[in-house]
Amino acid sequence: MSDSDFSRRLLNWFDQHGRKDLPWQQDINPYRVWVSEIMLQQTQVTTVIPYYQRFMARFPSAEALAQADIDDVLALWTGLGYYARARNLHKAAQTIVNEHNGEFPQTPETIASLPGIGRSTAAAIFSIACGGSAAILDGNVKRVLSRHSAIDGWPGKREIEQQLWQLAEAYTPQQRAADYTQAIMDLGATLCRRSKPECDRCPVSDDCKAKAMGRQSDYPGKKPRKALPVKTTHMLLIENLQGEILLEKRPSSGIWGGLWSLPELDSDGDIDDYLDATVGHIGVAEALSPMRHTFSHYHLDIQPQHIRLQREPTRIMEGTRQLWYKGGQQQLGLAAPVKKLLDSLLQNDLFTEPQP
Structure with a gap:
């Protein structure tokens, strides 16, 4: 399967089966997408939706978030966990107001310079809300690409992550990058799940190396386990x-x-x-x-x-x-x-x- 064929088949699947009615997919702008991407880090969509709706109702803009007391922000975050995400959202909103005149940055590099935003999150915001094209590599995408190309090893290792970034960049199209970004995240969340993947419904399963070997559960490689103190x-x-x-x-x-x-x-x-x-x-x-x-x-x-x-x-x-x-x-x-x-x-x- 060529790089272009991978993205074409994924986009065709997205047109028919992709999720298009999530709260952050309505009235799309960089701020709304940013908040959703931060909340969705290590948290499932069904859990995030009510938190996101309450958060946006209280803080509908970067300006509103920047002006808020951190206690109010953390109160709305209670139960989501990983509270550094909320503190960084608050700091980043203040940076947007104080250093960018309230305008959300429009390049991946500038977006990634904000507190709490890494390369993949910046690329997702840029592609979905800013009309650009940049590869993402969140947990769902790592799973899809690891299985499709049978990339051995834990994605947390630098050399494995670099292989996955190369694949992600090769597959990301210049046209319809927003839909492609949502499509590959959806594929990992709905079909190419950690357990019991639905390979018979996957649009790119014909050339999936893990499926061909019957080893879907072996990818991505597991993090070496250590007994927690x-x-x-x-x-x-x-x-x-x-x-x-x-x-x-x-x-x-x-x-x-x-x-x-x-x-x-x-x-x-x-x-x-x-x-x-x-x-x-x-x-x-x-x-x-x-x-x-x-x-x-x-x-x-x-x-x-x-x-x-x-x-x-x-x-x-x-x-x-x-x-x-x-x-x-x-x-x-x-x-x-x-x-x-x-x-x-x-x-x-x-x-x-x-x-x-």
Whole structure:
């Protein structure tokens, strides 16, 4: 199959079967496509759609996003994970406003210079929303090309990735690049899936080397597995007399950067010292059911400790780094396990009634 024949057959399939009614495919502009591409990184379409719709309703333009408080941005992102994506969206929107007069950049190189945008994402925005032609290489495309050409090895290795980029560039047409970009992403998402690919419906399966060998599941090559280390922490659910829970804002960088979280301690033996320093007196801690949260590079075992204060705090809170959380009355960016713990408390009615 020639390079042009690959793209022609893929475009013919897209015309008949491609997805054309996704929210970001309506009223197409670079901003809308950019937000969708960032949200879709490591996240499925069905999960992204409601988040995208809420995000666009609140921040319909780069200017609106740039002017927003980061807490408002993170609050709408809560549950999507990989929160650096949201922080970079916010930073990039400010860059667009401050350095590009509010106009979204129009070249792949300039787009890729924005925070949080790599080569493939920049190419997708350029092709879909700017009328250009540039090859993309997201996870779906890597899977399609790895199987079609039987590229052995994990795509995360530089030499394997370079082979895939060469194929991606060779197959990307100059005409109808926007449709081709959407088509190859759709093919990977709907037919050339990780498991149970529907090769009988694939428009390029006739020359697919993996299919010919019956080895579709071997491509792309798997990342060498390593046992994830386990870290432990104690999260404190400190409840005041009004039934509010103490939250602390995490540093802007690192895990859960900029999100609101529960106070954490290495040991339950440190709880009394923390309470004395924070609220001015000691409470009784009740251990709740432990939970595990898994990051890409380690497991975090969490031991929640529920502490009901018996009198009002006597210490002064640390300015804007701490607050008392009132449940649904506040929209905050929360770390996923923290939100789960708070929701669990609410559902089990463990928040006390306000004192008269």
